[in-house]
Amino acid sequence: MKINGNFQNMEKNYLFAEVAARSAAYAKAHPEKKLLRMGIGDVSGPLPAAVVKAMKDACDEMATKEDFRGYGPYEGYDFLREAISGYYASLGVTVDVSEIYVNDGAKSDAGNIGDLFDRDNLCLIPDPVYPVYVDSNLMAGRPVEYLRACPENGFLPLPQMDTKADLIYICSPNNPTGAVYDREGLKAWVDFANRRGALILFDAAYEAFISDPALPRSIYEIDGARTCAVEMCTLSKLAGFTGVRCGYTVFPKELERGGEQLGALWLRRQSTKFNGVSYPVQRGAAAAFSKEGLAQAMAGIAYYKENAAIMAETIGSFTRYWGGANSPYIWLECPGKRKSWEYFDYLLNEKQIVATPGAGFGPGGEGFLRLTAFGDREDVLEAMDRIAR
Amino acid sequence: MKINGNFQNMEKNYLFAEVAARSAAYAKAHPEKKLLRMGIGDVSGPLPAAVVKAMKDACDEMATKEDFRGYGPYEGYDFLREAISGYYASLGVTVDVSEIYVNDGAKSDAGNIGDLFDRDNLCLIPDPVYPVYVDSNLMAGRPVEYLRACPENGFLPLPQMDTKADLIYICSPNNPTGAVYDREGLKAWVDFANRRGALILFDAAYEAFISDPALPRSIYEIDGARTCAVEMCTLSKLAGFTGVRCGYTVFPKELERGGEQLGALWLRRQSTKFNGVSYPVQRGAAAAFSKEGLAQAMAGIAYYKENAAIMAETIGSFTRYWGGANSPYIWLECPGKRKSWEYFDYLLNEKQIVATPGAGFGPGGEGFLRLTAFGDREDVLEAMDRIAR
Numbered sequence: 001m002k003i004n005g006n007f008q009n010m011e012k013n014y015l016f017a018e019v020a021a022r023s024a025a026y027a028k029a030h031p032e033k034k035l036l037r038m039g040i041g042d043v044s045g046p047l048p049a050a051v052v053k054a055m056k057d058a059c060d061e062m063a064t065k066e067d068f069r070g071y072g073p074y075e076g077y078d079f080l081r082e083a084i085s086g087y088y089a090s091l092g093v094t095v096d097v098s099e100i101y102v103n104d105g106a107k108s109d110a111g112n113i114g115d116l117f118d119r120d121n122l123c124l125i126p127d128p129v130y131p132v133y134v135d136s137n138l139m140a141g142r143p144v145e146y147l148r149a150c151p152e153n154g155f156l157p158l159p160q161m162d163t164k165a166d167l168i169y170i171c172s173p174n175n176p177t178g179a180v181y182d183r184e185g186l187k188a189w190v191d192f193a194n195r196r197g198a199l200i201l202f203d204a205a206y207e208a209f210i211s212d213p214a215l216p217r218s219i220y221e222i223d224g225a226r227t228c229a230v231e232m233c234t235l236s237k238l239a240g241f242t243g244v245r246c247g248y249t250v251f252p253k254e255l256e257r258g259g260e261q262l263g264a265l266w267l268r269r270q271s272t273k274f275n276g277v278s279y280p281v282q283r284g285a286a287a288a289f290s291k292e293g294l295a296q297a298m299a300g301i302a303y304y305k306e307n308a309a310i311m312a313e314t315i316g317s318f319t320r321y322w323g324g325a326n327s328p329y330i331w332l333e334c335p336g337k338r339k340s341w342e343y344f345d346y347l348l349n350e351k352q353i354v355a356t357p358g359a360g361f362g363p364g365g366e367g368f369l370r371l372t373a374f375g376d377r378e379d380v381l382e383a384m385d386r387i388a389r
Numbered sequence: 390m391k392i393n394g395n396f397q398n399m400e401k402n403y404l405f406a407e408v409a410a411r412s413a414a415y416a417k418a419h420p421e422k423k424l425l426r427m428g429i430g431d432v433s434g435p436l437p438a439a440v441v442k443a444m445k446d447a448c449d450e451m452a453t454k455e456d457f458r459g460y461g462p463y464e465g466y467d468f469l470r471e472a473i474s475g476y477y478a479s480l481g482v483t484v485d486v487s488e489i490y491v492n493d494g495a496k497s498d499a500g501n502i503g504d505l506f507d508r509d510n511l512c513l514i515p516d517p518v519y520p521v522y523v524d525s526n527l528m529a530g531r532p533v534e535y536l537r538a539c540p541e542n543g544f545l546p547l548p549q550m551d552t553k554a555d556l557i558y559i560c561s562p563n564n565p566t567g568a569v570y571d572r573e574g575l576k577a578w579v580d581f582a583n584r585r586g587a588l589i590l591f592d593a594a595y596e597a598f599i600s601d602p603a604l605p606r607s608i609y610e611i612d613g614a615r616t617c618a619v620e621m622c623t624l625s626k627l628a629g630f631t632g633v634r635c636g637y638t639v640f641p642k643e644l645e646r647g648g649e650q651l652g653a654l655w656l657r658r659q660s661t662k663f664n665g666v667s668y669p670v671q672r673g674a675a676a677a678f679s680k681e682g683l684a685q686a687m688a689g690i691a692y693y694k695e696n697a698a699i700m701a702e703t704i705g706s707f708t709r710y711w712g713g714a715n716s717p718y719i720w721l722e723c724p725g726k727r728k729s730w731e732y733f734d735y736l737l738n739e740k741q742i743v744a745t746p747g748a749g750f751g752p753g754g755e756g757f758l759r760l761t762a763f764g765d766r767e768d769v770l771e772a773m774d775r776i777a778r
Contacts, residue, residue, distance in 0.1 A: 007505075007657060017463075070431035107663065244668065273497060273501060275493070280444065281667050
């Protein structure tokens with residue numbers, strides 16, 4: 001029996017597992033110090049009340065023989081797919097119910113979608129970026145090419161004359177840099193992909209943070225995207241679902257490769273390796289898209305955006321940064337030309353602030369650091385006070 | 390961009406999707422007829438009250454800033470892993486908390502575990518069997534060899550002198566045949582695997598249906614299993630979690646291949662492609678293993694076992710069958726030497742009973758049919774009455 005040797009090409013630990021381990025070690029050694037956690041992109045707020053009510057009602061249904069539900073549809077219940085389709089409509093984007101596939105979070109789909117693709121496809125992945133795109137492709141043995149994001153291109157690289165790619169990962173608003181493509185930028189990628197027959201895997205996890213109407217919240221706002229792009233999204237950041245687990249992926253009907261409709265292929269994959277999302281969770285997710293639920297969710301987003309603005313002001317006083325508007329992330333240049341993990345350790349040991357080292361997002365992240373705006377206001381204010389001192 | 394060509398080696402539709410499509414077409418054409426569903430192995434009973442209460446309490450926690458929980462541990466919360474470890478202890482089996490990895494259902498892990506293995510491993514898979522083992526390996530491009538299960542070996546094949554295998558799938562109690570290995574049978578497989586360095590992937594999804602103390606409920610009851618076997622289990626059948634989604638996989642600490650601890654490799658896979666199970670679901674699962682929850686769950690199991698006994702009596706009066714005791718499945722020989730899909734269509738069209746054609750579980754299932762005992766008592770009695778007529 002041979003194990004998958006590709007695991008040796010990956011970092012030993014998943015980035016956030018390493019951050020958690022270092023901060024846990026510090027906390028254990030210094031139980032008297034208060035750690036301020038601005039590392040992992042996890043929300044701190046409670047669930048919207050409408051979501052909690054819907055989930056509890058669904059639990060009650062499951063307690064009776066009449067209303068009990070067993071296995072659900074692999075692609076998700078229509079009541080939720082309709083709610084998601086309605087959310088898209090509110091953004092001015094048409095996505096049919098049949099094009100929506102519900103999942104237990106965007107990370108699962110971002111990782112598992114590779115099952116649909118041949119091992120020889122060349123993956124073009126921004127650097128720095130959310131580690132799942134690189135790790136899941138290394139695990140599958142696919143060649144990965146980095147697309148350099150840097151201050152010179154505003155962390156928003158565009159296709160060049162000599163760019164080669166079969167699978168293109170785009171995350172906008174970007175994790176970790178907070179940079180957001182405008183319509184012209186995404187249009188350049190869509191045209192490139194359609195010309196080459198490449199596929200864009202568009203991660204829209206942070207779309208709800210966009211308030212600038214000049215910036216697209218879905219790749220389907222761009223002409224031509226329906227023949228070249230899959231869009232992945234989640235309720236994790238929109239409605240605080242990091243511990244509840246629900247997201248969705250869109251495969252437009254027109255999206256075909258090798259004579260196969262990718263959505264049909266995905267359904268075949270999901271029906272083989274997945275059994276759908278928990279029924280109470282799907283009810284909660286549908287409630288998040290209701291008028292009441294969405295108002296509660298957007299109040300949470302506004303709170304985090306205000307955090308980001310506060311952070312941006314302090315950080316901008318001593319170094320360069322990106323993001324902080326239309327994004328929950330602030331991406332800053334480590335002062336004094338320090339390396340990422342060095343500055344991470346400095347903030348942990350001297351300021352008791354947990355950040356995420358930029359180098360963990362790829363070689364292009366070296367010398368940068370990510371801070372998240374998902375904390376309590378009080379903690380954000382204290383952290384900025386500690387940093388400013 | 391090239392799609393994964395291995396999809397062409399799989400059946401176009403997942404078996405149960407095809408069964409659902411045919412019965413839906415019949416129901417649409419004959420809205421006045423009452424269909425009795427004994428096809429998909431889905432439970433019909435409500436959730437145990439203790440589970441519902443725990444889930445609702447967890448939802449309430451998520452509604453407050455103080456008790457809110459975001460991302461959980463990739464391997465599951467310790468409160469649930471401890472409950473599972475305690476359940477093993479009640480079976481007389483020692484499984485440490487650190488060896489337990491919580492998931493959203495055994496199907497996900499049975500499908501995704503292939504990520505750990507090289508593509509060249511030879512998979513030995515019983516025929517007939519639950520389609521996920523074959524489909525997920527075909528999707529990955531792994532060679533599959535069938536292990537013939539038939540009336541002559543009681544649907545419990547044993548390793549032979551010339552048996553070759555790297556990955557061995559065993560499901561006991563078996564889906565679909567209901568056959569259960571005794572200790573000697575499993576010992577033969579464990580010894581074989583240890584001798585060859587092969588790995589057993591043991592699916593214990595139906596262990597709670599075993600009431601005969603002579604039959605093992607976990608492969609870890611067998612000496613030597615800890616160095617050659619992964620065990621996958623689920624709450625779907627134990628506590629009616631088909632729509633709630635929670636299961637677990639055990640990687641013993643001693644289980645190593647190629648110098649790597651498989652549990653560590655699995656955690657690396659999960660942390661890359663999975664973000665844990667919904668918190669309220671994990672609370673519900675832990676409650677299912679409480680004294681009160683387990684008593685409620687076992688009352689449900691007893692109800693289904695009584696169904697199986699009723700079915701076995703009728704079916705035994707006109708054909709040979711296997712299972713029906715220590716299992717929720719009855720595996721019957723189609724009367725009159727009919728083919729599986731032919732008898733399936735006969736039962737659907739003439740008796741309005743939805744079964745599962747044996748041929749859907751592999752070529753060795755041709756000429757057989759699976760019935761499940763998960764229905765309402767009233768429906769079971771009516772179905773047996775219709776069949777007997």
